[in-house]
Amino acid sequence: MSTREIITCKRTGDTCVYVKHKSGLDILIREMPGFSSVYALFGTKYGSINTTFKLAADKEYTEVPNGIAHFLEHKLFENEDCGVFELFARTGAQCNAYTSFDKTCYLFSCTKNYTENLRILLDFVQKPYFTKENVDKEQGIIGQEIRMTNDNPEWRVLFNMLRCMYHAHPVQIDIAGTEESIAKIDADLLYKCYDTFYNLNNMTLSIAGNISVDEVLAICDEMLRPCADKGLETVFPDEPADIVQAEIREKQPVGASIFQMGYKCAPCKENFFKKEMTATLAMSYISDASSDMYLKLLSEGIINNTFGGEIFAGDGFFSAIFSGESESPEKVRDAIAAEVRRIIAEGIDERVFSRIKKALYGGYVRQLNNVTAFASIMINAHMAGCKPFDPVDIVSELTAADALEFIRNELTEDKIVLSVIEKM
Amino acid sequence: MDHKRTELGENIGFTSFADKKFNTCFLCVYMITEMNKETVSDYAVANSITSTVNSRIRTIAAMNEQLSELYGAHLDSYANRRGDMQFLTLSGSWLSNRFAIEGEDITEKMLEIITDCLFEPLFDEDIFKLSKKNILDCIDAEFNDKREYTLKKARSIAFKGEPAENSSCGTRESAEAVTTDSAREAYKRLMETAQIEIMYVSPDDDPRVAELFRERFARVERRSKAYSFYAPSPLKPSPELLTEEFDVRQAKIALNFKYDSSDTDAMHLMCIILGGTPVSKLFMNVREKLSLCYYCACRMNEFKNTVVVDCGVEKANIEKAETEIIRQLDEIKNGNITDEELQSALLALENSYSSFGDTPGSYVSWYFDCICKNRYITPIEHMEELFAVTKERIVEAAKTVKLDSTYRMLNKEAE
Numbered sequence: 001m002s003t004r005e006i007i008t009c010k011r012t013g014d015t016c017v018y019v020k021h022k023s024g025l026d027i028l029i030r031e032m033p034g035f036s037s038v039y040a041l042f043g044t045k046y047g048s049i050n051t052t053f054k055l056a057a058d059k060e061y062t063e064v065p066n067g068i069a070h071f072l073e074h075k076l077f078e079n080e081d082c083g084v085f086e087l088f089a090r091t092g093a094q095c096n097a098y099t100s101f102d103k104t105c106y107l108f109s110c111t112k113n114y115t116e117n118l119r120i121l122l123d124f125v126q127k128p129y130f131t132k133e134n135v136d137k138e139q140g141i142i143g144q145e146i147r148m149t150n151d152n153p154e155w156r157v158l159f160n161m162l163r164c165m166y167h168a169h170p171v172q173i174d175i176a177g178t179e180e181s182i183a184k185i186d187a188d189l190l191y192k193c194y195d196t197f198y199n200l201n202n203m204t205l206s207i208a209g210n211i212s213v214d215e216v217l218a219i220c221d222e223m224l225r226p227c228a229d230k231g232l233e234t235v236f237p238d239e240p241a242d243i244v245q246a247e248i249r250e251k252q253p254v255g256a257s258i259f260q261m262g263y264k265c266a267p268c269k270e271n272f273f274k275k276e277m278t279a280t281l282a283m284s285y286i287s288d289a290s291s292d293m294y295l296k297l298l299s300e301g302i303i304n305n306t307f308g309g310e311i312f313a314g315d316g317f318f319s320a321i322f323s324g325e326s327e328s329p330e331k332v333r334d335a336i337a338a339e340v341r342r343i344i345a346e347g348i349d350e351r352v353f354s355r356i357k358k359a360l361y362g363g364y365v366r367q368l369n370n371v372t373a374f375a376s377i378m379i380n381a382h383m384a385g386c387k388p389f390d391p392v393d394i395v396s397e398l399t400a401a402d403a404l405e406f407i408r409n410e411l412t413e414d415k416i417v418l419s420v421i422e423k424m
Numbered sequence: 425m426d427h428k429r430t431e432l433g434e435n436i437g438f439t440s441f442a443d444k445k446f447n448t449c450f451l452c453v454y455m456i457t458e459m460n461k462e463t464v465s466d467y468a469v470a471n472s473i474t475s476t477v478n479s480r481i482r483t484i485a486a487m488n489e490q491l492s493e494l495y496g497a498h499l500d501s502y503a504n505r506r507g508d509m510q511f512l513t514l515s516g517s518w519l520s521n522r523f524a525i526e527g528e529d530i531t532e533k534m535l536e537i538i539t540d541c542l543f544e545p546l547f548d549e550d551i552f553k554l555s556k557k558n559i560l561d562c563i564d565a566e567f568n569d570k571r572e573y574t575l576k577k578a579r580s581i582a583f584k585g586e587p588a589e590n591s592s593c594g595t596r597e598s599a600e601a602v603t604t605d606s607a608r609e610a611y612k613r614l615m616e617t618a619q620i621e622i623m624y625v626s627p628d629d630d631p632r633v634a635e636l637f638r639e640r641f642a643r644v645e646r647r648s649k650a651y652s653f654y655a656p657s658p659l660k661p662s663p664e665l666l667t668e669e670f671d672v673r674q675a676k677i678a679l680n681f682k683y684d685s686s687d688t689d690a691m692h693l694m695c696i697i698l699g700g701t702p703v704s705k706l707f708m709n710v711r712e713k714l715s716l717c718y719y720c721a722c723r724m725n726e727f728k729n730t731v732v733v734d735c736g737v738e739k740a741n742i743e744k745a746e747t748e749i750i751r752q753l754d755e756i757k758n759g760n761i762t763d764e765e766l767q768s769a770l771l772a773l774e775n776s777y778s779s780f781g782d783t784p785g786s787y788v789s790w791y792f793d794c795i796c797k798n799r800y801i802t803p804i805e806h807m808e809e810l811f812a813v814t815k816e817r818i819v820e821a822a823k824t825v826k827l828d829s830t831y832r833m834l835n836k837e838a839e
Contacts, residue, residue, distance in 0.1 A: 094776075151673050359496030365519060369447045
């Protein structure tokens with residue numbers, strides 16, 4: 001028996017529907033009158049960090065090669081009869097997929113035939129077809145993808161930083177793995193991972209736009225094959241609180257040197273959005289474009305308008321990262337560390353904090369008005385154990401004391417890593 | 425959705441779109457001028473200043489405070505190019521008044537800020553230095569993205585000697601040469617001579633916006649003209665090759681083709697069939713069948729009668745990939761287009777066109793495109809024209825496509 005709940009945003013009155021489907025799948029649906037398009041994501045809580053796992057019936061943990069979640073994502077696009085792209089091409093929908101650190105999502109966007117597209121999506125993700133031939137063929141394609149991302153300085157600067165930040169947590173591993181690690185992947189391993197993680201009890205469907213809740217649920221009833229919850233357990237190696245090393249520099253053929261400076265924070269076990277938003281507010285306060293620190297760095301030519309901050313967090317990892325282009329990134333690091341010390345000593349200016357909160361609120365409300373953004377918000381929130389409208393409601397409740405507590409407890413100087421990609 | 429375009433003055437268009445489903449407002453001012461290597465960086469730097477401060481809000485700190493008080497409103501500027509034209513934009517987006525917790529009139533404040541930025545920019549020495557540095561950094565950073573750099577170099581050989589060979593912000597040398605005076609002069613000239621197009625998207629029709637711009641532009645001495653974006657590029661007598669070598673892990677190639685066909689709709693479909701979707705000939709053959717690459721795609725520049733195909737590939741496989749790209753193009757020239765290929769290209773376009781109106785930006789980009797083409801048409805009307813294209817027309821258009829030049833980025837370590 002499926003259960004249904006309407007989720008409402010207290011502040012704006014927007015709503016969406018959450019359904020716990022009888023098959024085990026969690027479903028989030030938002031009808032958006034007036035919009036033409038539909039965006040759907042069918043995702044599993046399985047990303048590059050899930051390299052060690054077992055089911056309740058297994059005695060031992062299984063360890064798999066790095067990059068296998070991403071490889072599986074590529075291979076799921078091949079059916080026994082034809083490619084999935086061809087099925088969507090017949091309806092005109094755009095389809096794609098992505099693998100992140102902690103999830104893999106298959107998606108389509110369309111303006112017509114959404115019911116047919118939803119059937120295709122739900123069908124192909126539940127129907128793996130891996131053979132030696134199609135696995136071998138993919139090695140070359142993914143090998144080129146790995147080379148392409150290794151030439152991307154933004155990618156390199158992030159992973160170099162993560163390798164210096166984390167001793168053991170697999171977040172430091174490149175999502176696509178390496179050419180060596182993917183060479184170890186075969187059809188049997190893919191089936192093992194598929195059977196473990198592509199269980200509907202570990203998955204979520206998110207769909208928004210020009211749709212009807214009842215139509216979506218009728219298709220789910222028709223297409224979803226009930227799954228027994230097999231007691232999936234993923235584990236991560238113990239991760240010390242300290243960092244591996246404080247600085248890393250790599251020379252690359254770039255026109256502008258770039259940096260990422262991250263604070264390693266304690267991973268979040270509950271109230272994920274609250275911690276993420278507190279951290280976001282704290283970072284916005286530190287890097288506020290009206291602050292003396294920002295204006296000094298800007299006027300001295302140490303940073304430019306690419307400077308900014310973001311929270312990078314997931315299962316077992318949480319960091320606050322400042323990034324941008326700079327030829328003197330160590331000066332940025334020192335300035336931010338000094339600013340953090342100043343804030344801890346002097347406290348937070350309530351007037352500035354209130355202004356930053358307003359800006360953050362405005363940003364969240366805008367996203368409610370975008371089909372693609374909102375479907376993504378629904379799946380991300382749900383997989384993080386939160387509700388889609390939580391950001392809008394939580395932001396109005398956060399206080400300067402919350403932000404100060406985060407800064408004092410989490411932004412400590414012994415947890416800073418500076419990663420730089422320098423011009424050759 | 426209501427859509428109307430009015431002339432506010434000499435070559436000043438104002439187009440507004442009222443769409444109740446939006447919770448935001450979006451305003452974009454396009455200033456269109458000829459691309460010229462002597463002025464391209466002056467215009468880019470001057471335009472960058474307009475989104476930073478104005479004569480009333482004179483510091484970056486004050487501007488940022490105002491924008492964040494207005495619920496994180498955005499103010500942005502960028503330089504771009506199309507055909508042989510450069511266009512500069514100043515844009516703003518903000519939350520609709522009905523979401524203002526404290527009842528502020530966000531729209532009125534933002535209109536005031538944007539018009540002050542546009543009509544009363546502040547060419548202060550410190551702000552000038554920052555804006556110039558941002559443009560210089562932007563030019564330097566073009567090399568960070570190797571795919572974009574490959575396409576930029578491909579353009580530079582395809583359009584050698586034409587205005588379109590210039591980048592949107594110019595070169596490091598031309599940007600270094602910009603002074604406060606040259607930027608100020610350039611901005612004055614831009615306001616007087618550029619073709620101006622203003623686009624405004626909001627939940628409700630608001631006649632005061634057009635009036636505000638009409639009144640402010642009435643004080644500018646205009647001596648402008650309407651520009652044509654179409655500037656066909658001649659095919660080189662024989663294909664040229666430009667090769668560069670860097671310490672990269674993956675080689676990249678971009679093949680420039682030029683065509684001699686006025687059947688733009690047929691050429692558009694030709695490009696989709698060749699390399700515009702995951703079932704296109706390039707994707708299915710260069711990537712899926714031969715496993716040579718992760719991406720191999722095709723795009724069309726109708727203002728310069730050019731089609732470019734780009735691909736990231738092993739150095740050892742470059743010739744194999746280039747041969748296959750040309751072989752797939754020849755397939756189309758020889759009429760080897762299946763009904764499924766044509767149908768899926770049309771459906772993909774229909775899908776894309778039908779989502780028009782789902783974001784404020786989609787209204788603006790569609791109608792700016794109409795202005796560039798000097799042809800006002802709705803997405804539905806254009807779709808009807810595309811559905812009338814036959815396989816024979818696509819083949820005829822494809823037959824005029826010839827290789828003009830190639831850019832290859834090679835990786836040193838593969839030697």
